[in-house]
Structures are given as structure tokens and as C-alpha cells.
Amino acid sequence: MRAPFLRHLVAANTLLVGCAVICGAAFAASDGRRVVLPPAGSSAPAPIAESTVQIVRQNGRVWLFICAGVGSFGAAGAGVLVANAFRFGMDVATVALSAPAELTFLAAHGLLEFAAFTLAAAAVQYLGWMLLLLLAVNRSSGRLAIGLCALAGSGGLVVLAAWVEALSHAARIAGGG
Amino acid sequence: MLGLVYQPIVFFHARLTTPPSWWLALGGPLGCAALAMVSHAILSEKIAGPIVATAVGSRSLLTSLQYMGVVNAAFVYVVVWLTASAFMMSFDVVTGGTTDVPRILEGNALAFYSQLPWLAMLIALAAAFEPPAAWMLDGPIATAADLERFKRLLQQDPFLATVRGLNECFAVWLYVLFGVSYHAATRCTLPGSLLLALTTYVIFHLLSVLF
Numbered sequence: 215m216r217a218p219f220l221r222h223l224v225a226a227n228t229l230l231v232g233c234a235v236i237c238g239a240a241f242a243a244s245d246g247r248r249v250v251l252p253p254a255g256s257s258a259p260a261p262i263a264e265s266t267v268q269i270v271r272q273n274g275r276v277w278l279f280i281c282a283g284v285g286s287f288g289a290a291g292a293g294v295l296v297a298n299a300f301r302f303g304m305d306v307a308t309v310a311l312s313a314p315a316e317l318t319f320l321a322a323h324g325l326l327e328f329a330a331f332t333l334a335a336a337a338v339q340y341l342g343w344m345l346l347l348l349l350a351v352n353r354s355s356g357r358l359a360i361g362l363c364a365l366a367g368s369g370g371l372v373v374l375a376a377w378v379e380a381l382s383h384a385a386r387i388a389g390g391g
Numbered sequence: 392m393l394g395l396v397y398q399p400i401v402f403f404h405a406r407l408t409t410p411p412s413w414w415l416a417l418g419g420p421l422g423c424a425a426l427a428m429v430s431h432a433i434l435s436e437k438i439a440g441p442i443v444a445t446a447v448g449s450r451s452l453l454t455s456l457q458y459m460g461v462v463n464a465a466f467v468y469v470v471v472w473l474t475a476s477a478f479m480m481s482f483d484v485v486t487g488g489t490t491d492v493p494r495i496l497e498g499n500a501l502a503f504y505s506q507l508p509w510l511a512m513l514i515a516l517a518a519a520f521e522p523p524a525a526w527m528l529d530g531p532i533a534t535a536a537d538l539e540r541f542k543r544l545l546q547q548d549p550f551l552a553t554v555r556g557l558n559e560c561f562a563v564w565l566y567v568l569f570g571v572s573y574h575a576a577t578r579c580t581l582p583g584s585l586l587l588a589l590t591t592y593v594i595f596h597l598l599s600v601l602f
Contacts, residue, residue, distance in 0.1 A: 234462075238458075241458060283470075285474050285477055285478070286469075286470045286473035286474040286477065287473050287477060289466065289469050289470050289473045290466070290470045290473075290474070292466065293462075293463065293465070293466030293467070293469075293470060296462060296465075296466070297459055297462045297463060297466075300458065300459075300462050301459065304458070345477070346477075349477065349480040349481060349484055349492055350480065350492045350493045350496065351492075351493075352484075352492075
């Protein structure tokens with residue numbers, strides 16, 4: 215069990231996220247949901263650092279839930295990932311129907327966030343599979359370092375996504391596009 | 392499979408004489424997930440549907456109420472199966488019990504068949520359920536406070552409280568079967584196995600309350 219196995223897990227999770235986003239978007243579109251967004255420039259933007267910390271705390275919670283899924287051999291992480299992707303799909307469809315111009319603010323950090331969550335879920339499934347083999351057949355195959363590096367990388371991506379989200383949010387509020 | 396209900400100890404011991412059947416085992420948690428998704432979908436449509444329809448401009452607040460329960464129901468049984476199995480397998484490895492650890496995983500999955508009648512009944516109950524008229528609030532759910540008020544109404548409803556209570560009883564029965572399965576697969580005594588299974592239940596319950 216080497217790096218290709220982790221790559222297959224990343225691919226499978228990406229497919230899962232894609233399906234969940236499409237399902238969420240289809241639900242929201244069929245329901246004709248609309249959202250009323252505050253107009254650009256309607257309030258003063260919060261400092262970037264403060265917003266970033268706040269977003270890291272919110273997204274870090276989801277990331278931690280995915281990581282805790284190692285106790286269920288990665289299944290809980292997949293559940294959290296699908297639920298969030300489903301909701302993201304609903305948000306994308308709702309914004310596309312209500313205010314399509316806002317999609318540019320949603321897309322950049324959304325893609326980064328889901329890249330982070332997908333990588334985290336794949337890493338946790340990789341580590342979970344190692345745990346299952348260890349418990350069930352007393353065989354320690356695979357390289358722990360690969361899984362841990364992928365998990366650390368996903369944590370870094372969560373922080374980067376939060377920073378991009380804070381920047382785009384500030385730009386939107388300032389009305390700078 | 393009926394032996395699982397009225398002779399669980401005999402059932403799990405008899406399973407050990409046949410080779411593991413993973414497809415049959417997977418049918419337990421997956422069947423539960425499918426039935427739970429149907430009942431959640433019916434209930435959420437009846438509870439949140441009319442309110443979402445009237446809540447113009449603030450529908451996103453109710454999104455989690457209407458659909459997230461259905462998405463979560465798809466995973467919760469599989470997660471419970473794998474997490475409880477991981478906990479019990481770890482305990483077995485630490486205490487140096489059996490050499491056939493995958494049997495714990497198989498036995499726990501088979502225990503989920505005991506939940507299928509209850510989950511089928513839950514679909515019938517969800518179909519028969521009519522939300523009280525008092526649930527229709529004066530105006531749309533526009534703020535977090537409105538949403539909290541609506542959640543309180545949901546928690547106080549006697550029908551839903553009874554269903555939640557019964558669901559908890561069946562969950563305890565599921566963990567009892569985990570204990571019996573563990574007893575059959577390992578050298579652990581029946582009281583010890585039941586204690587381990589119920590400890591697992593209490594830990595998971597505490598975690599779900601805390602988070």
C-alpha cells in the first residue's frame with residue numbers, strides 16, 4: 215500500500231464530492247431557492263487577519279470532524295465531506311439563481327476549501343485502512359508518513375482557503391469586485 | 392436470520408461455524424441506511440416543507456433542517472458500525488483475545504438486521520405523522536432566534552419525543568447485540584462483553600451530546 219493508493223482515494227473522494235455538489239445544486243435549482251444578499255459596500259470590512267482566524271475556526275471544525283473519522287476507518291470523514299459538498303452545491307445553485315455575479319467570490323475559496331477537505335478525507339481513509347489492517351489481520355503495511363503528510367497538507371490548505379475567503383469577502387464588502 | 396431476534400447467542404455462535412459472508416454482513420448497515428433515509432426524507436418534508444415554502448428570502452436557514460438529516464442518515468449507521476467495531480477490535484487486540492478479529496466486524500454488521508423492522512415501522516409512522524398547526528409560525532423564519540424557537544417546538548412535540556425515545560431503546564438493543572456478537576467471537580465472558588458494548592454506547596452518546 216503506497217502513494218498510488220492514496221491517489222486513488224483522492225480521486226474517489228473527488229468523484230464523491232462532485233456527485234454531492236451536483237445533487238445539492240439540482241435540489242436547490244428544482245426548488246427555485248433564492249437568497250437576498252446584502253449589497254456590496256453596505257458595511258465596513260473586518261480586518262483580514264481577524265476574518266481569517268474566524269473562518270479558520272469554522273472550517274477547522276469541519277476538518278477536525280473529518281480527521282476524527284479515522285476511528286470509523288474514514289467512513290465518518292466521507293459522510294462529513296458529502297454533507298458539506300451537498301450544502302455547497304445548494305449554495306452555488308442558490309447564488310447562481312439569485313446573484314450570478316457573486317459566484318466569483320464563492321468559487322475561489324470554495325474550490326480551495328473542498329480541495330483541503332477532499333485531501334483530508336482521503337488521508338484519513340488511508341490511515342483508517344492501515345488501522346483496519348493492523349487490527350484485523352495484524353499486518354502493518356503502508357507508510358504512515360504519507361498519510362500524515364497529506365493530512366498536514368490539507369490543514370495548510372484550510373488556512374490558505376480561509377485567507378482567500380477573507381480577502382474576497384473584504385473585496386466584496388468594499389465593492390471592489 | 393430470525394434467530395438473531397429470539398436466540399442471539401445461539402445465532403452468533405452458529406455463524407462462527409460458517410465462513411464469513413461480507414456481502415450479507417454489509418446488507419445490515421446499508422439496509423438500515425436506506426430505510427432511515429426514506430423516513431428522514433418523509434419527516435423532513437412534512438416538518439420543514441411547509442415552512443420553507445412560506446419563508447421567502449430566508450430559505451437557506453432551513454436547508455439543514457430539510458435535507459441535511461437525510462444526507463446524515465445515509466452515513467450514520469455505517470459510521471456507528473465501523474466506529475463501534477474499531478473500538479471493540481482495539482479492546483480485543485489490547486487484551487490479547489481472539490485471533491479472528493474480522494469476526495467482530497462481521498458480527499456487528501449482522502446485528503444491524505435487528506433494526507430493520509423498527510426502521511420499516513418508522514417509515515409508516517413518518518407517513519402517518521401530521522405536524523400540529525401550532526408549528527406554523529406567525530411569520531417566516533428570518534433570524535436565528537426564529538429557528539431556535541422552531542427547534543424547541545420540535546423537541547417538545549410528544550409524537551417526536553416518543554419516536555426519539557423508542558429509537559434510543561432500539562439503539563441500546565443494537566449495542567447489546569454487539570456485546571453478544573463480541574462474546575461469540577472472542578473468549579470474553581458474556582457480562583464482560585455486554586459491559587464493553589454498553590460502555591461503547593455511553594461513550595458515543597456522550598460524544599454526540601458534547602459535539
